Amino acid sequence: MPKYLFQVKFVGEGIKGLLKDGGSKRRAVTDKFYKSLGGSLDVYYYAFGDTDVYIIADLPDHAAASAAALTASATGAVTVKTTVLLTPEDIDAATKLKPTYSAPGT
Numbered sequence: 669m670p671k672y673l674f675q676v677k678f679v680g681e682g683i684k685g686l687l688k689d690g691g692s693k694r695r696a697v698t699d700k701f702y703k704s705l706g707g708s709l710d711v712y713y714y715a716f717g718d719t720d721v722y723i724i725a726d727l728p729d730h731a732a733a734s735a736a737a738l739t740a741s742a743t744g745a746v747t748v749k750t751t752v753l754l755t756p757e758d759i760d761a762a763t764k765l766k767p768t769y770s771a772p773g774t
Contacts, residue, residue: 669707669726669728670726670727670728670730670733670752671724671725671726671752671753671755672724672727672736672750672751672752672753673722673724673750673753674721674724674749674750674751675722675723675748675749675750675751676720676721676723676740676746676747676748677718677720677721677746677747677748678720678721678745678746679746679747680744680745681744681745682743682744682745694721695709698712699712701736701739702725702727702736705727705728705732705735705736706727706728706732707725707726707727707728707732708725709723709725710724711724724753730752733752734750736750
């Protein structure tokens, strides 16, 4: 199952909700959220800086990952940046492909 990195930033009411509910409750809600999409929560860490939460989740496909990011972002309580994570084996497979390409201006 593909893995995705979600970088979450709490904004407005999201910050107030986190202060009210605490970190463990948010993690439990997030776990249930990914399960509802046919996936699972792998990693959930709070952090200092521009990103408040780093999440790695296993999801069945890009559609499920998009649904997760869109649903969370639509609340207005968070912003989400999504990154598809690749395994070393994915890179091995990519290196075996031989696409035809020419750089601009060549």
